[in-house]
Amino acid sequence: MSRATLSRDAIVDTTIRLIREHGADALTMRGLGQALGTDPTAVYRHFRDKAELLRAVSERLLxxxxxxxxxxxxxxxxxxxxxxxxxxxxxxxxxxxxxxxxxxxxxxxxxxxxxxxxxxxxxxxxxxxxxxxxxxxxxxxxxxxxxxxxxxxxxxxxxxxxxxxxxxxxxxxxxxxxxxxxxxxxxxxxxxxxxxxxxxxxxxxxxxxxxxx
Amino acid sequence: MSRATLSRDAIVDTTIRLIREHGADALTMRGLGQALGTDPTAVYRHFRDKAELLRAVSERLLxxxxxxxxxxxxxxxxxxxxxxxxxxxxxxxxxxxxxxxxxxxxxxxxxxxxxxxxxxxxxxxxxxxxxxxxxxxxxxxxxxxxxxxxxxxxxxxxxxxxxxxxxxxxxxxxxxxxxxxxxxxxxxxxxxxxxxxxxxxxxxxxxxxxxxx
DNA sequence: ACGATGTCGTCAACACTGTTGACAACGGCG
DNA sequence: CGCCGTTGTCAACAGTGTTGACGACATCGT
Structure with missing residues (x-):
């Protein structure tokens, strides 16, 4: 279990991928953490909360x-x-x-x-x-x-x-x-x-x- | 703590009231139970789940x-x-x-x-x-x-x-x-x-x- | 070169959600 | 009366977002 290092862009990438694959409602922080290969709460080092993450996602899409x-x-x-x-x-x-x-x-x-x-x-x-x-x-x-x-x-x-x-x-x-x-x-x-x-x-x-x- | 008896109509009534007062996102089954003066799970005797309750609400509004x-x-x-x-x-x-x-x-x-x-x-x-x-x-x-x-x-x-x-x-x-x-x-x-x-x-x-x- | 500093992943835990199953009080029926 | 279905109560479960303490790591100044 190598200590994968994250970045805002990488997190947004896999978030969009997860939303595409399983729908936005199925997006969960724990699932996101699993998809990233890190602890779920690691995301909170880069985004204040889920809302800010979703704002970054929308910014990317828009x-x-x-x-x-x-x-x-x-x-x-x-x-x-x-x-x-x-x-x-x-x-x-x-x-x-x-x-x-x-x-x-x-x-x-x-x-x-x-x-x-x-x-x-x-x-x-x-x-x-x-x-x-x-x-x-x-x-x-x-x-x-x-x-x-x-x-x-x-x-x-x-x-x-x-x-x-x-x-x-x-x-x-x-x-x-x-x-x-x-x-x-x-x-x-x-x-x-x-x-x-x-x-x-x-x-x-x-x-x-x-x-x- | 009198055993208040519920009905689908009464539940829909207070559900709409709660949504009007605090917004739809703030609607919770526990809050609904409190507003009804009953145990939150009593609602499940009248609606299969929250989705069916919301469908009844929308039917009422529409x-x-x-x-x-x-x-x-x-x-x-x-x-x-x-x-x-x-x-x-x-x-x-x-x-x-x-x-x-x-x-x-x-x-x-x-x-x-x-x-x-x-x-x-x-x-x-x-x-x-x-x-x-x-x-x-x-x-x-x-x-x-x-x-x-x-x-x-x-x-x-x-x-x-x-x-x-x-x-x-x-x-x-x-x-x-x-x-x-x-x-x-x-x-x-x-x-x-x-x-x-x-x-x-x-x-x-x-x-x-x-x-x- | 080395210790200090701050970043960042990890873990346990909290408060909250919708929902379920066992239990019991109630009312209507034979 | 006695049974039985309806329905409110309670405890509990699985799952959610989020927080704080901890510790490993890299970077930087001297």
């Missing part, structure tokens, strides 16, 4: 969102791509959605995301106030899509499609007298991937936010 | 969403009002957002919400497939707005506005060279109430979802 974005003067593909990436990052860590509201020790990567979105909306012709509103709107949609899809995200493609099918059949089996539209729409519910549905919703939201004069 | 909705042939005010109510219900129990994805023992009140939204979208002239997409879009936005606002919701009005102000000053204090738009928009960020911002976003989303031919 850091990849804004890099290498398409840089043309077309605002819309850039916004869509940024939101897709943000959604994927949020999906990796469901609690991250609520952790966004932790008050003014904000993460640098969050500032980068905010700046990028505001810049694109201004480039689209919105004044600064409308850009701020658009920013809030887009973030809310993205967070919501990630939150709803979070539970399904840990399943395999096969399981997920099975789940969607089961879902649809539940809708289809409702009493047509009480839920006529739901029964009629059952085949169309949860169609395609969750990301497809999100991109569609985002497109309609952008249509409404940036009127094509 | 049940109020669809009742007494404005019933004219104008679809838009009805959709907005329903989403506002849904958002408020979700705010009361943050975990409820993710709990929505718990698979086919769905709650009756969820079906009622789905049916109502689909009906209104069909009344707005959408075909059934577009109505399903609109349903998903609107739900995602509502859940996201609730999730983001959840942390602030437990604070008093005074605390909340202080928090918003602090937030804005953090944005304003950023390096203008690196984050020009954010600094410029700082005064416009988090303006008004969170519900105002949500209603605005929902309006723009509906504009995009239901084109005015």
């Amino acid at each position: 850091g990849t969102v804004t890099i290498g974005l398409p840089d043309g003067h077309e605002w819309r593909p850039a916004v869509v791509e940024l939101c897709r990436r943000l959604r994927r990052a949020l999906l990796e860590q469901p609690r991250l959605a609520t952790a966004l509201q932790f008050g003014p020790p904000l993460q640098p990567s969050e500032f980068a995301i905010t700046e990028e979105l505001l810049r694109r909306f201004c480039a689209a012709g919105l004044d600064i106030g409308a850009a701020a509103l658009a920013y809030h709107s887009v973030i809310e949609l993205t967070v919501g899509s990630a939150a709803i899809d979070a539970a399904m995200h840990s399943m395999s493609d096969r399981e997920r499609s099975q789940q969607y099918t089961r879902w649809r059949s539940v809708y289809a089996a409702l009493d047509p007298a009480e839920y006529p539209e739901t029964v009629a729409a059952s085949a169309a519910m949860y169609r395609g991937t969750a990301e497809d549905r999100f991109v569609h919703a985002l497109g309609r939201l952008l249509d409404g936010l940036v009127p094509t004069r | 049940g109020t969403v669809t009742i007494g909705l404005p019933d004219g042939h104008e679809w838009r005010p009805a959709v907005v009002e329903l989403c506002r109510r849904l958002r408020r219900a979700l705010l009361e129990q943050p975990r409820l957002a993710t709990a929505l994805q718990f698979g086919p023992p769905l709650q009756p009140s969820e079906f009622a919400i789905t049916e109502e939204l689909l009906r209104r979208f069909c009344a707005a002239g959408l075909d059934i497939g577009a109505a399903a997409l609109a349903y998903h879009s609107v739900i995602e936005l509502t859940v996201g707005s609730a999730a983001i606002d959840a942390a602030m919701h437990s604070m008093s009005d005074r605390e909340r506005s202080q928090q918003y102000t602090r937030w804005r000053s953090v944005y304003a204090a950023l390096d203008p060279a690196e984050y020009p738009e954010t600094v410029a928009a700082s005064a416009a960020m988090y303006r008004g109430t969170a519900e105002d911002r949500f209603v605005h976003a929902l309006g723009r989303l509906l504009d995009g979802l239901v084109p005015t031919r």
